Amino acid sequence: MFSSDPIITYIENYLSPAEIEYLLKLAKPLYQQSPVSQGKRLKTYNAEIRSSMSAVLGGNDPVVRCIEQRSVDFQGFLPRSHLEDLQVVKYGISDHFRPHFDWFGGDSNPRISSFFVYIACDADDTNHPGAGECKGGATQFPDYTGAFPAKWCQFIDCHDDSGVGGVAFKPIPGNAIFWGNLYPNGTGHPGTWHAGMPVTQGRKVGMNILTRRERLVGV
Known part of the structure; x- marks a missing residue:
C-alpha cells in the first residue's frame, strides 16, 4: 500500500514473463492511434494531449480472461462484466499522456478504479521483452504530497527532475x-x-485495466 488517500497500491509481478510475451504478440497487429476521452466523447484524437498507439483486447482470449479475472478478484470478486476491454498502450520516443483523470463528472457509470500494468520497457520492438532499457515513461501523480520511506526508490524515481x-x-x-x-x-x-511522462529512449508498453461501478451494457 503506497497511499490510503487516494488509495494507491503497488503490485509486483502482476504479469508473468510468459503473459508479457503473449500480450506483446497479441497486441502487435491491433495497434491504432490512441483516442482521448473527453466527457462522453470517447474517440477524439489530440496528440498534444495523448500520443501513443493502443490495442484493444477482446475478452474471448483465454489469457486475457485470466488477467481480467485476476483484476476483479483483486478488487473483491466483482463480476468481469464491470471491466472495460483491456487496452495495451505502446509509447515510443516523445510519446506521452498529459495529466488527466480516468473519471468524468456526471458519468452515470463511472470508472471506480484503474490499473496501469507495465508490459515492456526496452530498446525497440525487435528485442525480446525486457531486453535493453527504456528511459522516461514514468507514471506521475503530480499532486501527491505525502512522504515515503527510501525503500520505495526501487519502484519510484527518487531523483525525478521533470x-x-x-x-x-x-x-x-x-x-x-x-x-x-x-x-x-x-x-x-x-x-x-x-x-504518462514522455519516453526519452526506447519504448514503453503498458496496459490499462479500468473498472466501472455497474455492469457494462453488452458484456
Missing part, C-alpha cells in the same frame, strides 16, 4: 499500479490526477 512534482513510478515490466478513482460518496478524487 519539474512536474509529485511522485513518479518507474516502468518496471510485470509490475502494476492500482488506484481508486472515487471517494466513498462516488465523487471523483482529485488526487488521482496522473500522467
Whole structure:
C-alpha cells in the first residue's frame, strides 16, 4: 500500500514473463492511434494531449480472461462484466499522456478504479521483452504530497527532475499500479490526477485495466 488517500497500491509481478510475451504478440497487429476521452466523447484524437498507439483486447482470449479475472478478484470478486476491454498502450520516443483523470463528472457509470500494468520497457520492438532499457515513461501523480520511506526508490524515481512534482513510478515490466478513482460518496478524487511522462529512449508498453461501478451494457 503506497497511499490510503487516494488509495494507491503497488503490485509486483502482476504479469508473468510468459503473459508479457503473449500480450506483446497479441497486441502487435491491433495497434491504432490512441483516442482521448473527453466527457462522453470517447474517440477524439489530440496528440498534444495523448500520443501513443493502443490495442484493444477482446475478452474471448483465454489469457486475457485470466488477467481480467485476476483484476476483479483483486478488487473483491466483482463480476468481469464491470471491466472495460483491456487496452495495451505502446509509447515510443516523445510519446506521452498529459495529466488527466480516468473519471468524468456526471458519468452515470463511472470508472471506480484503474490499473496501469507495465508490459515492456526496452530498446525497440525487435528485442525480446525486457531486453535493453527504456528511459522516461514514468507514471506521475503530480499532486501527491505525502512522504515515503527510501525503500520505495526501487519502484519510484527518487531523483525525478521533470519539474512536474509529485511522485513518479518507474516502468518496471510485470509490475502494476492500482488506484481508486472515487471517494466513498462516488465523487471523483482529485488526487488521482496522473500522467504518462514522455519516453526519452526506447519504448514503453503498458496496459490499462479500468473498472466501472455497474455492469457494462453488452458484456
